[in-house]
Amino acid sequence: MAQPTAKYYHQLHDGKVQCQLCPHHCLLANGKTGLCRSRRNSNGTLVSEVYGKPCSLAIDPIEKKPLYHFHPGTKCLSLACTGCNFHCANCQNHDISQAAPWEVDFYDLSPQQVVDLCLQHQCPGIAYTYTEPLTYIEYVTDIARLAHEKGLWNILVTAGYVCRQPLNDLLPYLDAANIDLKSFSSEIYQRISGGQLSVVLNTIMAMRDAGVWIELTNLIIPGINDDMVMIRNMCQWLVANGLAAAPLHFSRFFPRYKLLNLPPTPTSTLHNAQRIALEAGMQHVYLGNI
Numbered sequence: 117m118a119q120p121t122a123k124y125y126h127q128l129h130d131g132k133v134q135c136q137l138c139p140h141h142c143l144l145a146n147g148k149t150g151l152c153r154s155r156r157n158s159n160g161t162l163v164s165e166v167y168g169k170p171c172s173l174a175i176d177p178i179e180k181k182p183l184y185h186f187h188p189g190t191k192c193l194s195l196a197c198t199g200c201n202f203h204c205a206n207c208q209n210h211d212i213s214q215a216a217p218w219e220v221d222f223y224d225l226s227p228q229q230v231v232d233l234c235l236q237h238q239c240p241g242i243a244y245t246y247t248e249p250l251t252y253i254e255y256v257t258d259i260a261r262l263a264h265e266k267g268l269w270n271i272l273v274t275a276g277y278v279c280r281q282p283l284n285d286l287l288p289y290l291d292a293a294n295i296d297l298k299s300f301s302s303e304i305y306q307r308i309s310g311g312q313l314s315v316v317l318n319t320i321m322a323m324r325d326a327g328v329w330i331e332l333t334n335l336i337i338p339g340i341n342d343d344m345v346m347i348r349n350m351c352q353w354l355v356a357n358g359l360a361a362a363p364l365h366f367s368r369f370f371p372r373y374k375l376l377n378l379p380p381t382p383t384s385t386l387h388n389a390q391r392i393a394l395e396a397g398m399q400h401v402y403l404g405n406i
Contacts, residue, residue, distance in 0.1 A: 122155050123254055124282050125162040133157045137253065138201045138278050139315050152251040153216045154199035166197035167255045169222040170230075171212050172246050181243055181273050184363050184402060186292040186329045192271060193234040196246035197222075197255065202275050202309040204298070205374040206337060213247040227258040231266055241269030241291070250278045253286060260289035276319035277311045283322055292329040294365075295320055299334075299341035300350035308340060317353075324358060331363040333404070336381050336389060338369065347389050351396035360397050366390060368405035 124136040128143075135142045135150050142150035144157035154166050174194045178187060198220050200213040207213055212220055225233070234242050242263050244256050249272055260270040269291040276295045295316070298305060302313045323330055334350070336342050354362065366389045369381045386403045393401045 119163040120167050122162040122164045131160045133162050152199040152201040154251040165217045166252045170195045171220045171222045172196040181294050192241045192243040193239045194243045194245050197252045199251040200248035204309045206372050208372050210373045230259050231262045243271040245273035276316040287326040290328045294331045297332050300346050333365045335367045348392050351393045355397035363400040365402045
């Protein structure tokens with residue numbers, strides 16, 4: 117499949133382009149890719165390196181996303197392309213999220229073929245997951261539009277690091293999302309993932325306002341984001357912003373990728389976080405990876 121022109125960029129002088137998809141606003145000389153490795157400057161035009169090239173396909177229980185209150189007991193077609201605009205030190209899918217497209221085997225599937233595959237396997241929805249689907253937002257949007265025409269759900273599993281206009285263009289086709297809220301500290305976000313907390317919070321509120329079903333995941337990492345005062349502040353913010361009924365998943369950390377030196381999260385830490393969340397007013401709090 118030919119590389120399609122990407123959206124959300126500006127042409128600059130000397131053949132450079134600046135990507136406007138996420139707040140990194142990568143400045144790319146000719147031939148260079150952005151931080152996510154998914155988008156490349158081709159002679160002054162930004163192209164998607166991964167459009168139509170999913171590297172992972174599977175049929176999953178919807179609870180694996182995790183979504184516990186959105187059509188529980190059903191399955192979805194899960195799809196991922198390489199790339200992510202975060203570089204989380206603990207990434208469990210780093211072999212594809214931190215890989216360049218040409219480093220990983222991939223399928224060749226048009227948006228229509230993805231929808232046909234979903235219907236063939238009698239899945240009621242498609243989940244864009246495993247990596248960061250917002251880095252291949254053009255592919256996601258094209259699939260999602262066709263999926264809605266066939267009555268299929270669209271589920272986004274995301275870290276939520278995106279500029280407002282691209283998000284607005286996708287929102288009409290989203291039915292549900294699990295957003296990875298990595299911490300409630302801007303400093304931790306910058307140090308561990310390379311992003312800004314405020315952007316993620318804005319994404320959560322935009323999805324809330326658009327009527328997207330929201331569930332949230334907070335992976336608790338020992339010594340990094342396991343401060344109970346911070347967790348209480350996070351839960352109080354969610355309640356104050358109309359998200360008390362949004363299921364919150366506290367997930368147990370296991371040593372991964374660049375954080376092999378840390379121990380697994382004690383189960384007592386997860387139970388303390390659950391207690392604090394319920395005290396703060398969150399109505400549905402689940403523990404994962406235990």
